[in-house]
Amino acid sequence: MSTVTVARTPVRPARILLHLFLAGAALAWLAPLLWAVYAAMRPYGETSEKGYVSWPDTLNFDNFTNAYQQSDMTHYFVNTLIIAVPAVLLTLFLSSMVAFYVSRFDFRLNLALLLVFTAGNLLPQQVIITPLYRLYLLIDLPGITMSGKLYDSALGLVLIHVAFQSGFCAFVLSNYMRTLPHELTEAALVDGASVWRMYWQIVLPLCRPAMAALATLLSIWIYNDFFWALVLISTGENMPITSALNNLTGTYFTDPNLVAAGALLTAIPTLIVYFVLQRQFVSGLTLGANKG
Amino acid sequence: MSTQITAEIPEAADVPPPGAAPAPKARSGHRRLLTRRDRLTLGLMAGLPTILHIALVWVTALASIALAFTTWDGIGFDSIQWVGLQNFRELFEQNPQFWPAVQHNVIWFVVLIVIPTPLGLFLAVQLDKKIRFSRVYQTAFFLPVVMSMAVIGFVWQLIYNPDTGLINSFIGANEPGKYIDWIGDPDLNLWAILIAASWRHAGYMMILYLAGLKGVDPSLREASALDGAGEWQTFKNVIFPTLRPTNTVVLVVTIIEALRAFDLVYVFNGGAEGTELLSILVTSNIIGESSRIGYGSAIAVVLLLISLVVIIPYLVSTFRKERRA
Numbered sequence: 001m002s003t004v005t006v007a008r009t010p011v012r013p014a015r016i017l018l019h020l021f022l023a024g025a026a027l028a029w030l031a032p033l034l035w036a037v038y039a040a041m042r043p044y045g046e047t048s049e050k051g052y053v054s055w056p057d058t059l060n061f062d063n064f065t066n067a068y069q070q071s072d073m074t075h076y077f078v079n080t081l082i083i084a085v086p087a088v089l090l091t092l093f094l095s096s097m098v099a100f101y102v103s104r105f106d107f108r109l110n111l112a113l114l115l116v117f118t119a120g121n122l123l124p125q126q127v128i129i130t131p132l133y134r135l136y137l138l139i140d141l142p143g144i145t146m147s148g149k150l151y152d153s154a155l156g157l158v159l160i161h162v163a164f165q166s167g168f169c170a171f172v173l174s175n176y177m178r179t180l181p182h183e184l185t186e187a188a189l190v191d192g193a194s195v196w197r198m199y200w201q202i203v204l205p206l207c208r209p210a211m212a213a214l215a216t217l218l219s220i221w222i223y224n225d226f227f228w229a230l231v232l233i234s235t236g237e238n239m240p241i242t243s244a245l246n247n248l249t250g251t252y253f254t255d256p257n258l259v260a261a262g263a264l265l266t267a268i269p270t271l272i273v274y275f276v277l278q279r280q281f282v283s284g285l286t287l288g289a290n291k292g
Numbered sequence: 293m294s295t296q297i298t299a300e301i302p303e304a305a306d307v308p309p310p311g312a313a314p315a316p317k318a319r320s321g322h323r324r325l326l327t328r329r330d331r332l333t334l335g336l337m338a339g340l341p342t343i344l345h346i347a348l349v350w351v352t353a354l355a356s357i358a359l360a361f362t363t364w365d366g367i368g369f370d371s372i373q374w375v376g377l378q379n380f381r382e383l384f385e386q387n388p389q390f391w392p393a394v395q396h397n398v399i400w401f402v403v404l405i406v407i408p409t410p411l412g413l414f415l416a417v418q419l420d421k422k423i424r425f426s427r428v429y430q431t432a433f434f435l436p437v438v439m440s441m442a443v444i445g446f447v448w449q450l451i452y453n454p455d456t457g458l459i460n461s462f463i464g465a466n467e468p469g470k471y472i473d474w475i476g477d478p479d480l481n482l483w484a485i486l487i488a489a490s491w492r493h494a495g496y497m498m499i500l501y502l503a504g505l506k507g508v509d510p511s512l513r514e515a516s517a518l519d520g521a522g523e524w525q526t527f528k529n530v531i532f533p534t535l536r537p538t539n540t541v542v543l544v545v546t547i548i549e550a551l552r553a554f555d556l557v558y559v560f561n562g563g564a565e566g567t568e569l570l571s572i573l574v575t576s577n578i579i580g581e582s583s584r585i586g587y588g589s590a591i592a593v594v595l596l597l598i599s600l601v602v603i604i605p606y607l608v609s610t611f612r613k614e615r616r617a
Contacts (some may be wrong), residue, residue, distance in 0.1 A: 019425070025415070026432035031387040032491065033435070035458055036447045036458060094341035101338040106553040115607055122544075122603045124552045126574040127596040130353035130588045132348065133578050134366060138553060166341055195330040199337070224440030226555040231579055242440045247560060249446070254458045256449075263446035267439045270430035274438040278431070281438070286503035 029137055037203065040064065040260035047257060063261035071252040073265060080240035081153050083229075084222045088215055089162040095166040096207065099173035100199045111205050115176060121167025125186055125227050130165050132160065152234045160232065161222050172287045176210040177203060213284035216277045241266050294526035353596060359514055364553030379590035390591070393568040397481055397598075400489070400569070401550035408490040409546060412497025417527065419498070420505045425482065434499055436492040448488040451474070478566025485560050485567060497542055504538030505531070540606070547602045552593060570595045 016024065039052060041059045050057075067073070102110040136151035145153035149227075180203065188198050229243035236247045245266050253259040274281055326334070360379055364372045415433055415579050419426045436444060451458045454476035459474065460466040474484040508531055516526040556570040557563050563572035570591060577588030 012495055015423070018421075018423065022415075022418060022423075022425075022429045028496075029432050029491070030435065032447050032451055036450055038452055047456070051461055051466075052456050052458065094344070097337035098341045101334055105334060109338075110609060113338065115611060116342075116350065117345060117605050118610075119607055120345055120353075122548055122606075123353060124548070124571060124595055126552075126554065126571040127356060127599065128352035129574060130350060130578055130585055130592055131352040132357060135352065135355075137366075148617050153402055159344070160348055163345045166345055167349075171340070189326075193576065194334045195326065195337075205293050212328045220308065220438060224442075226440060226442045226558075227575075230558075231575065245442055245446065256453065259446055262442045267443045269439070270438050271435075274435075275431075282434075282499055282503075285499060 012160065036260045036264055038263055039234045039257050040150065044255045044256060044257045048255075052256075064265060067253060067258045067261040068265060071248045071262065073262075075237070076241040076244040076248075077269075078246070079154070079238060080223060080242070083161070083198045083240050084219060087158045087165075087222050088218045090162045091165045091169055091218055092211055092215060094162060095169035096173050096204060096211070097199065098166070098170040099177050101204055102170070103174045103177035104182075104198075104203070114171060117167040117170045119167075121164065121171075125164070129227075129231055133231055146234075146238075150230060152238060154238070156232055157228055157240070160228055161225070165218055165221065169218070172214060173207060173210055176207055176287070180206055199258075209283075209285065213280045213287060215271060216280040217284035220273055220281065223270055294613055313561055329408070351370075356589045356592045356596065359586050360593045361586070363584075363586045367585060375586065379587050382587070383594075387573075389568045390571055393570050393573050396567065396569050397450050397550055397553070399482065400486065400553050401547055403486045404490065404493050404546050404550055405543070408494035409497045411490075412494045412499075413501045415494070415498045416501035417531075420502060429500070434495040436501070437495045439492075441492075441555035442475060442559050444488055444492060445556045448485075448491075449560065452484050475561050475562060478564075481561060481564070481566045485557055488560075489553065489556060493546070497544070500542055500545070501535070501538060504535045508534050540609075544602060544606045548599070 001208050015027040038056075039047070040063050041061065042056055043058055043060070046057055047054075095117075098113070102114050133151070136156050137149060139150040140148060141150060141153070141155070142148045145155050147153050152160070153221055166287065184202055184206075188202055193202075221241075224242055225240070226242050226246075229240050230246070233243065234238050236244065239247065245262060248262060253262045319394070359372075361374060361598050362372050363379075399451060414430075419429055423514050439447075449457070454460050454471050454473045454475065455466050457466070457474070460472060464470065465471075465472045472480070474480055503505050512530050512534065513526060516530045520598060521529065552571065553569055557569055558575075561567060563569060563576070574591045574595065577591065579586050
């Protein structure tokens, strides 16, 4: 074994080649984004005169500030927060309850229940959108939502996100909870602890790693959602940022440099979450997949 | 964690659990200890999320099927009329966009599984070699997966735009007469979008395969190396076969991605000629100028049937494994 490590210490040409390849590929992968950053940092006047493929005279962040202020992006970021925060919390809460039931109480239903949840999560959204859209128009909620209906409301979006995403989370969490020793809950039950206490004080705290991973994943997914809001929100003002981007382009983002700036600004929160919580994100993504 | 467990076990031993049976039976013992209130709590805990999920996902999916056999203008339930297979007949025989859309969905899948998926596997294998800067490379390849499809659509527009985009500016095709219309030309635009989709998909697949490779027993690799097998032979004969579970997930994920493809195309060119997809056709029947509920549902049913052909076998095999475990 030691001879192998000794033999590996000198840098082999194959390794250098591999590094060259990977570095080149990584740069190529980042190129579209770097191009967007480059376009966003140049004034429109300069690019229309000299063309986009040209050496820059000025580089600044004016397009970013203009794109942000002209379109009142704060408003759309707040819209996203109003939808994403309750949706993530509620999804985790509800799916962990289902997972708790399915993994701890061996009733006959549990496999079927998990099957229904998982299958529902795999359906393309367009399969259910037509009736869902009609349903949202039919449900009157006077005084509860601004629109008086489930349609065109943050509540409506929260509900569909929760319903759709809880499938995946229930599946992941039930797999996770199954790995917790059964003695834990058995002992509590014998002690006379209620089912709710078992869930809230024993099982849930132990699921923290899985919950953190799922929370990261869900936040990014829900933030990135484009389709639900596109169809289920009619007022441009009520749209979360990702879907609003489409309307803002053409109205406020009138040249490619502003479009680039607007798109990059929209991506920034996801990038921050990703860089800070990369491990959570990746483990969330593979928690579900590993089990296949 | 382990201290908590040991702290509670002695108490459990004081009151012998019913039957004092091994683990599987003790689980049903759980039930016998439940009070009425516990049962109610459990019912609510499992029931409420299930009702929400079924109401919004499955009832609507079934409603799609039912509505596919009707025409409805959406105003009042009285105007729902049963028309049998008429929507489907019209869809299959008269809609000039339907078959191209099916074809494009199939192309989408084939391209994703043939190009970025093997590329993702290749990258994963390289990055799994305990190589320096592995994290940096991973971050670069995975970055597109974190961004929304909508943002990706806008970013790639900056590359493909016939007037101002990177490609045409670079090759000098941005002058009238020399235009290459990557976004509008029906012979080109699907491939242009698929490059963007592949850009994202490769990173996604890389992460799935990296996780799969972590699960491969290192002694397998050592044994193979001792037998004198080369890198490629080891991969082909030893590593790849053990990645079977990951391959299944990758296949399912890729098919579902191909069926779900929507945002990118919608942002890129709104699903113009050359890039029609089933998801785009369904959506344009809701938010387009002509809202045809029954007809849109018929397209959704086609999408549903294709999805179920993939989902059902996958779940059956997954859960069969679970039950055995």
